[in-house]
Amino acid sequence: MKSDLSDHSPSQPALLTRRAFTTQSVHALLTFSLIQTLCRRELFAASVNPQMASWLKDVNQLAESLKHQTLDQKVWQTKIETLFRQVDLPELLKFIDFDQIDKRANPPKNGAQSIRFDYPKAEGAPTKLVFGQQIFALRKDRSVVPHGHNNMATAFIILKGEFQGKHYDRLEDEKDHMIIKPTIDRKFTPGECSSVSDYKDNVHWFKALTGPAYIFNLHILDVSPANEKRTGRLYVDPNGEKVAGGRIRARRIDDEEAHRLYG
Numbered sequence: 001m002k003s004d005l006s007d008h009s010p011s012q013p014a015l016l017t018r019r020a021f022t023t024q025s026v027h028a029l030l031t032f033s034l035i036q037t038l039c040r041r042e043l044f045a046a047s048v049n050p051q052m053a054s055w056l057k058d059v060n061q062l063a064e065s066l067k068h069q070t071l072d073q074k075v076w077q078t079k080i081e082t083l084f085r086q087v088d089l090p091e092l093l094k095f096i097d098f099d100q101i102d103k104r105a106n107p108p109k110n111g112a113q114s115i116r117f118d119y120p121k122a123e124g125a126p127t128k129l130v131f132g133q134q135i136f137a138l139r140k141d142r143s144v145v146p147h148g149h150n151n152m153a154t155a156f157i158i159l160k161g162e163f164q165g166k167h168y169d170r171l172e173d174e175k176d177h178m179i180i181k182p183t184i185d186r187k188f189t190p191g192e193c194s195s196v197s198d199y200k201d202n203v204h205w206f207k208a209l210t211g212p213a214y215i216f217n218l219h220i221l222d223v224s225p226a227n228e229k230r231t232g233r234l235y236v237d238p239n240g241e242k243v244a245g246g247r248i249r250a251r252r253i254d255d256e257e258a259h260r261l262y263g
């Protein structure tokens, strides 16, 4: 690599000395920071509980079966919720380095912050994950606003704080409405979980009762290849017209309105 010292010009010795010094200092700082990060990661990886590596492997295998349609979506929901309920929450928090996530979280005044994270490289842990993941961070009284999905399965564990969690079955699609029926409406505390598929509990809405509050989330795309609808969030207003059989005719809304009403 060409060094800044090779730009040396006798006419500007002081400036170049400063530049060289700055460059060297920056390099030294970057190197120190990189070593710190690597040391931290290595220490972190070395301290991984083997049970967590095994748990992640099981979660990934389930996701793989779902993606290859060798597992029914509703069966996947039962199995992933069982795996989620079995996890030792303090160990999961250590595994994802939650203290660091908590430190850098900055939940917005409306809605939720989506935080990306990685797992440590550990023996027995999968090297390639077939699912996406994030952690939602919310202030008190803020929500992951009501929405459904197409061609996607997703599951959650409450990491910290309390939530009012609501799910609905999506029974019918109309041009401007979705016919939904409430299936879950209760308080969720740390360690509790829920899931969504194209067939059950499709619409969800989580409001933080305390803050900051955190949800661990994983999602698997393209679980219904025959479904040509675009994957993504479909926002609805669940406080709609009540129709026969305990159903609700929920108006389809956009992201802005969903966050204005419920964020």
Ligand SMILES: [Fe+2]
Pocket: 147, 148, 149, 154, 204
């Ligand atoms: Fe969702």
